[in-house]
Amino acid sequence: MSYRDLIVWQKSKILAVNIYKFTDYLPSKAKFSLAEQMNRAAISIPSNIAEGNGRNSTKDYIHFLYVAKGSLFELLTQIEICLEVYPELKELINPFFYQCEEVRRMLIKLIKQLKLKL
Numbered sequence: 001m002s003y004r005d006l007i008v009w010q011k012s013k014i015l016a017v018n019i020y021k022f023t024d025y026l027p028s029k030a031k032f033s034l035a036e037q038m039n040r041a042a043i044s045i046p047s048n049i050a051e052g053n054g055r056n057s058t059k060d061y062i063h064f065l066y067v068a069k070g071s072l073f074e075l076l077t078q079i080e081i082c083l084e085v086y087p088e089l090k091e092l093i094n095p096f097f098y099q100c101e102e103v104r105r106m107l108i109k110l111i112k113q114l115k116l117k118l
Contacts, residue, residue, distance in 0.1 A: 003053035008106035009046050012068070015099045016042040019075070022092055026082070034085070038078045044071035045103065058117050065114070069107045076100050 003009045019042035023035035045068045052064025079100070083093045 001053075003050040006049065006053070006110070008103060008110055009049045009053075011099070011106065012046040012049060012072075012103045015075075015096070015103060016046055018099065019096070022096075025089060025092060026086065030082075030085075034078060034082060038075060038082070041071045041075040041078060044068065045075070049107075058114050062111055062114050062118075065107055065111050069104065069111075072100055072104055072107070 019038055023038055026035045048064045048068035048071065052061040055061050079093060079096050083090060
């Protein structure tokens, strides 16, 4: 199965695109710090899912899924910081919590499925 067929990859890619669009709303003083970190963490999630899928072993695949999960938690932390610094953007920020939780659950499920193959 290609990584493009994985719903978790599709959802994490949508999350990354949404984060990129959102960071355009941040004030210029945040563009080269918080926004850049958020974009990098968000991009890392689908990228690591894809890289793991392209590896030759299940063990490597699982490793990259854990890296994706770590990036997801990094992004969640940055989203929480963003909410505290820019509470006026709450309506734009809050949907990210749901998206992140959805991706987190899917990553855990995929990891469990792959561990059964080992």
